[in-house]
Amino acid sequence: MTGGAGYIGRVMVPKLVEKGHDVTVLDRNFLNPAEMENPFAHLNVKFIKDDIRYFDPNLLRNKEAVVDLAALSNDPSGELDPIRTWDINYVGRSRVCRLAKKLGVERYVVSSSTSVYGFRDEISDESTTPNPLTTYAEANVAIEKDSLILREKSFTPIALRFATAFGYSPRMRLDLAINAMAFNAVKFKKVKLMKDGQQYRPFVHVLDISNAVITVLNAEKEKVSGEVFNVGSENLNLKLIDLAHTVTKVTGIGDSIEWYGDPDKRSYRGSFEKIRTRLGYRTAIDIEYGVREIKEKIDNGTLEDRPEYHTVEYYKKLLDAKQLIDRYGYSMNASVL
Numbered sequence: 001m002t003g004g005a006g007y008i009g010r011v012m013v014p015k016l017v018e019k020g021h022d023v024t025v026l027d028r029n030f031l032n033p034a035e036m037e038n039p040f041a042h043l044n045v046k047f048i049k050d051d052i053r054y055f056d057p058n059l060l061r062n063k064e065a066v067v068d069l070a071a072l073s074n075d076p077s078g079e080l081d082p083i084r085t086w087d088i089n090y091v092g093r094s095r096v097c098r099l100a101k102k103l104g105v106e107r108y109v110v111s112s113s114t115s116v117y118g119f120r121d122e123i124s125d126e127s128t129t130p131n132p133l134t135t136y137a138e139a140n141v142a143i144e145k146d147s148l149i150l151r152e153k154s155f156t157p158i159a160l161r162f163a164t165a166f167g168y169s170p171r172m173r174l175d176l177a178i179n180a181m182a183f184n185a186v187k188f189k190k191v192k193l194m195k196d197g198q199q200y201r202p203f204v205h206v207l208d209i210s211n212a213v214i215t216v217l218n219a220e221k222e223k224v225s226g227e228v229f230n231v232g233s234e235n236l237n238l239k240l241i242d243l244a245h246t247v248t249k250v251t252g253i254g255d256s257i258e259w260y261g262d263p264d265k266r267s268y269r270g271s272f273e274k275i276r277t278r279l280g281y282r283t284a285i286d287i288e289y290g291v292r293e294i295k296e297k298i299d300n301g302t303l304e305d306r307p308e309y310h311t312v313e314y315y316k317k318l319l320d321a322k323q324l325i326d327r328y329g330y331s332m333n334a335s336v337l
């Protein structure tokens with residue numbers, strides 16, 4: 001798994017190990033505390049601190065599948081440095097996919113996003129023409145295309161468009177809507193909401209994302225090879241204002257909404273019929289559970305705020321070359337992020 005030290009990977013790797021898989025993680029480890037050299041040491045998972053753009057291809061020998069999660073992982077992070085975003089999210093992952101095929105890996109799963117639908121009034125399914133509004137979304141469209149055309153009898157590429165994730169992970173993301181709202185509600189008795197609240201987003205719990213990946217890894221290849229699947233469920237296509245009300249209700253803070261930002265242009269809803277009917281996949285976790293889970297982790301002291309939990313601000317800091325050199329020892333002229 002590439003990018004396995006991130007928010008989704010930190011939940012997915014233990015699930016794969018639990019199912020008996022032998023997992024190797026390759027990640028630059030940008031987002032964990034500097035002293036955490038292997039976030040999966042307790043699970044005996046091999047951890048390679050390297051870059052998807054430069055790693056030794058031999059690492060892919062004798063692997064059955066690659067789950068390619070590595071990326072600058074959201075729209076605003078991607079806009080910080082569009083060239084690097086393209087270099088990692090498209091060129092880097094395209095390299096992983098081509099090398100995987102060349103070295104005999106049978107299955108390749110790439111993480112894309114329902115944000116490829118951009119702004120759209122009607123519900124989007126996998127046949128809807130993408131409307132990418134950011135470099136991040138454009139890179140997702142490009143890597144989907146590049147990987148899926150490599151489909152062959154001996155090589156099964158699959159693209160998963162995850163809805164916006166929520167829920168607890170040991171490498172937390174407090175830049176994700178539900179996580180941020182729940183955190184602010186519990187800590188500061190306030191929910192911050194991006195104007196004008198009327199925008200729709202599909203959501204999915206991070207454990208349900210893990211189950212979707214496990215589902216496609218185990219599916220008959222004829223059902224998944226060369227295919228794109230939206231990952232989520234229709235009942236979690238929500239308007240942000242309704243989401244805010246759910247969070248204030250579950251956390252019992254009354255109607256304390258604080259507005260911010262300019263009206264967000266991205267509004268979209270997903271159809272999840274394909275993954276449901278073709279693979280029998282269904283999500284299991286609702287918003288209320290995710291909010292209660294975060295509240296519980298804060299209340300019992302497991303979840304505290306950390307700079308790296310705010311992806312955009314943290315990547316902004318990492319872009320400061322001096323900090324990168326201090327942290328990773330790269331030379332000034334290296335392509336550091």
Ligand SMILES: NC(=O)c1ccc[n+]([C@@H]2O[C@H](COP(=O)([O-])OP(=O)(O)OC[C@H]3O[C@@H](n4cnc5c(N)ncnc54)[C@H](O)[C@@H]3O)[C@@H](O)[C@H]2O)c1
Pocket residue numbers: 002003004005006007008009026027028029030031050051052053068069070071072073074088092111112113114161162163164165166171173176311337
């Ligand atoms: N979390 C969501 O809501 C969501 C929704 C849709 C799609 N996705 C996609 O799922 C994937 C994982 O998302 P996440 O939320 O876990 O993000 P994350 O930012 O927490 O994790 C990404 C990981 O990739 C690693 N990484 C970045 N560049 C790298 C490089 N060049 N080489 C090696 N490792 C590198 C980072 O160190 C980090 O551990 C991403 O591709 C993201 O775009 C996430």
